[in-house]
């Protein structure tokens with residue numbers, strides 16, 4: 001076949017060189033041809049575009065022109081005579097946005113277009129209907145069908161394109177309603193079955209996802225495989241594992257599902273009650289609920305297999321294990337959000353949180369159910385999140401900074417501990433950490449938390465001021481650097497001055513204080529003052545304060561910048 005010759009990538013200007021190089025990187029041996037005077041750094045320089053192209057075409061060189069399709073067509077047109085002989089010719093847009101196969105349909109132009117388009121991350125503009133129709137239909141069957149012998153498909157498709165007829169055994173609307181040349185006497189066969197059958201080059205086998213495996217208790221995966229083998233069923237036809245919700249937290253159920261590469265779905269006892277009260281075993285009830293069919297005979301009371309008349313979409317049956325992720329977005333900017341948190345935000349179905357924090361997520365919140373609430377109703381919010389997760393949803397409770405630091409994680413665990421509900425037992429609860437305001441503040445100014453430190457919230461909404469007062473005194477006495485959260489709010493204005501007075505009993509007035517406001521958000525402000533300069537209007541509810549220990553030092557740089565750090569080495573304070 002002609003296409004054994006390595007392709008020529010042809011460019012008319014320097015702007016096209018980057019795309020050309022990108023294409024060449026996936027086509028070993030390809031040569032870059034560039035118009036002399038307009039391009040540099042190419043493999044071959046040419047002066048006459050038309051002659052060069054026609055020469056290459058005549059030799060059977062596959063041509064990839066980074067130019068308008070029309071230029072290629074006009075240039076090659078006089079040469080077109082034998083479609084069996086013509087090499088692939090493709091036009092690619094200079095910005096890599098379009099890949100258009102033009103000629104050489106019988107010599108792999110569409111495959112070449114697919115490879116190039118994949119490298120450029122675009123869809124190839126394939127227009128040969130026979131190829132699209134059969135290829136996508138047969139090689140990528142719709143969800144719910146698995147092709148058992150893809151290696152046979154290529155030959156099978158070329159036979160079809162050459163005019164062969166195909167016999168359909170079994171039912172699959174996507175095949176019977178397709179444009180395939182179906183004929184009961186065809187010499188090609190497509191078989192749709194959940195049974196284990198022998199495939200062959202002239203017989204494509206599709207396994208429909210019709211089998212439900214119902215388990216009412218953990219069973220050995222080998223037992224499942226044995227049962228499938230005894231019934232001569234293909235494991236590729238298994239649509240899912242179905243189980244009671246009480247098994248959701250058992251890691252063995254996930255291992256079974258992973259081994260069979262299928263999802264696992266759960267039923268509550270309420271959903272099974274109707275059948276179990278009629279005398280069905282829990283496993284039988286699950287099998288019937290999942291498929292609408294009676295189970296096959298089984299050897300274990302905890303394991304049943306049933307086959308549905310049409311493919312099962314597990315996402316529509318029962319429920320998933322509920323997931324509750326309590327996530328910290330970091331202080332604000334996206335680069336301070338952990339990759340784990342971003343992953344969770346992609347998968348979550350529901351977001352629960354204070355509006356400001358949900359806004360921090362930006363477009364990652366798109367398409368999710370939002371449950372915004374008042375910042376103060378932590379217990380109500382945690383309860384709502386758990387209830388949603390118990391229904392099988394994937395709920396992300398959103399906090400700023402770290403979710404375990406003055407934020408929602410503790411509230412969720414408190415609700416689980418003090419007001420437990422049985423249906424919450426099946427939820428997968430996970431905390432995903434974030435960068436806390438004190439870390440972001442410290443990083444912005446140097447290393448003020450470089451030695452022992454503690455964090456104190458000045459909010460007396462959830463704890464009495466007497467405790468806060470005591471804690472500040474002890475922390476100051478113990479010479480911790482101290483991060484103060486929630487320093488001031490509209491209703492709480494005097495606490496900061498009170499804290500300052502306590503601190504001044506243990507620290508010198510020139511102790512460095514870092515004021516960090518709106519970290520990672522618009523209006524970020526970080527400044528360093530001395531302890532005695534602190535006033536209530538130095539801070540607001542979006543400010544975190546870092547008060548140095550006796551060892552904390554300030555460096556004044558020659559360009560005016562200031563750094564603050566607390567050395568890790570300790571020199572005894574001279575009093």
Ligand code: SAH
Nearest residue numbers: 331401402436437485486518519541543544
């Ligand atoms: N979970 C958060 C803290 C929530 S408490 C965390 O780990 O950062 C709310 C307090 O945190 C605010 O009053 C303020 O003191 C501090 N804070 C939160 N985000 C901040 C930011 N972007 N800049 C400065 N301080 C912030």
